Amino acid sequence: MTIDIREASRAWTLEALGVVAGYGGRTILHQLDLRIRAGEIYALLGANGAGKTTALSLFLGFVAPTAGQVRVHGVDPVAQPGEARRHLAYIPENVALYEHLTARENVAYLLDLAGQNPAPDAIARALAAAGLQGQVFDRRVGGFSKGMRQKVAIALALARQVPALLLDEPTSGLDPQATAEFSRLLQLLRAQGVAILMVTHDLLGAADVADRIGFLDGGRLVEEVAAAGEERFDVRALHRRYAGQAGQADALERSA
């Protein structure tokens, strides 16, 4: 029996195997192995410079690995960047949108570029599902807060109906209410079978929604922890081990 590698690979929506990558001759990721399946939220934690954003850039095809393999829904993002990106949505830390366009126009434009042409009410539904109030749908995003911009980006991700979502520091700068709302949206997407990779410093936030948490240190994935039981994660234990890297020791101690 022959194994269809592409089909086998699809069991994992996002996959990085033995990846070595970096910029301008400087290696940032060392032998990174990372696999995320459909309907799973994976939080990648690490200190500044640990390689979290580079890991995201791998799946977007912005960085070509010098060794190893990367697959997005079975597609190599280096060889076929356009095809790979059609299978994923991406929400950067600071969501940049077209200031002169309204929320609805931004989503419509970006969907159009992604090769989708949904009906106007589908866009409105996505915006509403992302938690935006109806009265701002047709307002230019120039005056939107960070949270509102993020909701527009989530609406885009929802409307695109892609199998994978990449999030870069999604809760940074959000107030607790917005963070809670965001977590709700992630759970909604997980329920729809989307594979979600979020890179973050926020151990508490990650522990709240993630199914697995990976710790990146110096470009190496040093540990992976899966949620288990009602408590999901032993946050204190995780913190004690990685507080130095993640830089959250003080914050966590204060919150405890």
Next chain:
Amino acid sequence: MSTVRRIAREEWRALFRDRVALFGLLLVSVLMLVATLTAHEHQHHANAERARYQAQANEQFAQQPDRHPHRVVHYGHFLFRPLNPLAAFDPGIDAYTGNTLFLEGHRQNSANFGDVRQSSLLMRFGQLTPAFVLQVLSPLLLVFVGHAGVARERESGTLRLLLAQGVAGAQIVGGKLLALSGFTGLVLAPALLALAWFAASGQAPWSLALLLAAGYAAWLLLWSLAVVWISTLCARGRDALLVLLAAWAVLVILLPRWVPDLANTAIALPTRFETQIKVERDYQALGDAHNPEDPKFAEFRDALLSKHRVTRIEDLPVNFKGAVSMEGERQSTELFNRHAAAAFDRQRQQNALVDGFSWLAPTLALRRLSMAASGTDLLSFQRFIEQGEQYRYDLVQGLNRLHAEALSYADETNPARSKRISHTHWQKFPAFDYQAEPLALTLGRAAPAALVLLLWLAALAGLAWRAGRRLERNVR
């Protein structure tokens, strides 16, 4: 709708929400309109004036009374250079060259009364012409409007967002280029209308109007490509603006002025005064054609006597004084033509040197193409000078022939006899009819400049495409 067209449409919308683009477009359109109308009016007025002066000069020449033909030679004649219809679009070097030739015997006068010398000092700051608007101002507008095209996406972070939707870097660059090219079309539209007007009204041939249109379209497209390319390379819009402004200053302002200066230094032209002294010295060495006894013409006299098998000039079947005038004119014209050819040859060498630099500064190629198509370059001027000189030679030799054949040597040397011939003779000389350069020749002359522009276009298109392909790798 394709991705490239969709990006272009959005960029187009953003452009027109930007008041700089709208105001700039309006300003350039108004300048183009004013330049076209004033240049056309100037040309119309100049042509009418020159035609009137030419008719007046023809009339005065023909109305001379019975007189000695050599007096008619010294009475002289005026020729006025008719303006090429497209000179209104690009006056080229016309303002600096003379447009009036005074024709007389034994002398090859320079053209006089160029516009710049005729006008006030303010005129020397340069006339506003459609060519100036397109060559100098329009690229500047494209720089201001398009410099941030791709750089702005990078700066604001939307570039990652665009790429994340599966859009290829080359598609983003293509979309920006398409949008800026559309804007370029609007910038070019008034000029195209002006050219169509010149051609449709029969003032200029369609082929030359189309050549100008194609040349300027290539020029502005070249700038669109350069703007998008630099915008793709630069991290910030402000950096792109600075780079592009520097490129504009060097390519459009500095090199087109510095290179002719360099050519003038490398291949120096003698001053008019130096040339006149040299010509006069050589001319004096030829002998005095007014004096049949001048020893310089002894050989000619002996050959003529021998040809007619006579021993005395009185026995010649032609008036020897007229024959000497013809020979003197032949020799002096040969001398003048030699000097004129040498001067034009040096100017051609200067032009060739300037043309070599057009690989570095396409503005030089565009100017070459534009002036050739408009009939306002050095070769067009030389064509007028050569035709004028040929007309002068034929006229003077025609009068010398009348001297030799219609007036006998015996009558001329007898103080009791009339030395005049009928005024009807002057009326038989044809009027000057300037023949414009054949179209095929003009198109052929413009071809090297067109090739330079096309190669610049191809090179910039390649660079922009390459930068687009690398755009995805340069995103962090």
